[in-house]
Amino acid sequence: MPRENSFSDSEGRSLTPDLEDEAFPPQSPTYPTSPTRSVHSRIAPTSPAKHTANTRPSTSSRPAGGVDPLHRFRHTVRKVIAMHRSTNVITGRGVGAEPGVDPRRASADAQFGGIRQDCVIEVADYSAVRSSFGRMTNREFVNLMSDPAASEREPWVKVRWINIGGMSWDVIKAVSIKYDLHPLALEDVFHTRSQNRSKADYYTKHLFLRVLCHELSDSDEPFLSSAAMGSTLTDLPRSESPTPFTDTDADLELREMGKGDFGDDEKTLRGTGSRGKRPLLPTSRSDLRSKPRTRLTNLSTQRHDNVAEATKLRRIEEASIHALKSGERVNVKVSPMFIxxxxxxxxxxxxxxxxxxxxxxxTRRLRQRDTGLRTSADPALLVQSLLDLVVDKALEVIDAYHVKIKKFEREILLKxxxxxxxxxxxxxxDLILHKRTLEPIRTVIYGLRRYDDDRVAALIDMTAEENKGVKVRGFMSPKSKIYLADVFDHMEYILTSLEMFAGIGENLINYTFNMASYEMNEVMRRLTLAxxxxxxxxxxxxxxxMNFDNMWTVKHGHSDLIFWIIALPLMAVVLPVFIVPDIKRMIHYVQKRILAKKIVKSFKNE
Incomplete structure (x- = not known):
């Protein structure tokens, strides 16, 4: 029964933990929740004497380990039920599921726990007078984020830059819990595709930017493929969720643990009414591939198979098209950067x-004390520098395309x-695809310059009493907006260059076919004239x-004179009739040449 003065949901389930749960607060499977962010820290404390008397056996009856197996098993069962309740919406499956990736939920660990990569992480603390740089591995960074004392910034630090190279669930989960990153932003990080648009999302606690970075690549990598983004990202659709346990699966798992007869705890585990029919959350990826036992699981498995098959076919098509396009190309790697x-x-x-x-x-600019980025100690200016870096990389791509288009133009004009x-x-x-991925970057930069304050103001409820008179302050500083104007000009140059190169390429293609058509017309004209x-x-x-015995030219003339007497007048009549347009063009051409020579001669005489 729920305790008195406790909160409950629409089905009567208690939203505050039982006393046993307070003694054993649920922890994240892979990363401990920070004490300052623990949900249980907001719960009013309970009397220790009452807690011991009602929920714990005496210390003398406990084994040497401190907790007897029965209470440990009960705690595990209640923990599974709590995980099931907290992820009930997400495990609704497929389209319409709850958006976002909450790293505190066990469903996120089940879905993204397999994303592992050895990341390179650099933490840079700097101000106008001092700077500190350090590199660390996944484990070192996770330990840093989990230790509030170690991750606390020193008083002289004005800006902290956490630069993460690689995608790994443990690292992103640690930094997300530490800095309370929004679940929708994390969804964009994990469910991203290379064709996604660059964008800027405003949240209450942070600004989130997703920018596609275009880099020249020496190797012949697939253009705009998932390989350019790293092999660690998931290809699941948006709002996709793990395959849930069924009641049968949960019962079998618990009975295999030696609990053949649950007694009173069986009701606690299964629940009553419609609650006993809900699936439980899987604990490993092997559970996701287990044999389905219900119609719901069969449908879920079939949909997963269909998605996997469609993804496989799409990758095969991309690989075949890429192989056919190999040759004189500008190899560009497109990968997202998240800020x-x-x-x-x-x-x-x-x-x-x-x-x-x-x-x-x-990083080199931050190590130098006399750079504007270092002396300003402005985090918004650091974001502007990252955007400027992405645009400069795109400028290198544009220069490579300029060289390539000039080469093709010379070949076309030559032969x-x-x-x-x-x-x-x-x-x-390729230019069309680049234009599609580069145009949103210009929109993002323009929005940061023009609508930064307006978008932050939209997050604040100005009708509330506590927000009246609050001064709206955007994420971007005035100095960063000035420098963003230069980045915006570079983006304008990039996009106009893409349009110009695409137009030149189309004109060269049209010129080639026009020349082929002209040469064919000339050949046909010569054949027609002959x-x-x-x-x-x-x-x-x-x-x-023809063999006629009574033909006069054969019997008497014994000569071809009569042939030419007839042929020459006939040709004199037929030829002018057919070549009159050519004769007119020739006369018009001679007249223009004579006129041009007269004008040139008159200028020379002056």
């Missing part, structure tokens, strides 16, 4: 490549070939070549 800007001066950046080569220019047309067709397609010339001669030759 979090917090109010306390903390900037968190994430990208899928497990190294920090991309952000090394920013058009179908191979060059093929390369131009592929290049035009046919016109020899048509009268062919006609007369056919006539005089």
């Amino acid at each position: 979090f800007l917090l109010r306390n001066g903390t900037v968190i950046s994430m990208h899928g490549t497990p190294n920090l080569e991309l952000t090394q220019p920013i 058009p070939k179908i191979t060059t047309v093929r390369n131009l067709h592929i290049l035009s397609g 046919t016109i010339i020899f048509l009268p001669l062919t006609l007369l030759t056919g006539y005089f070549g």
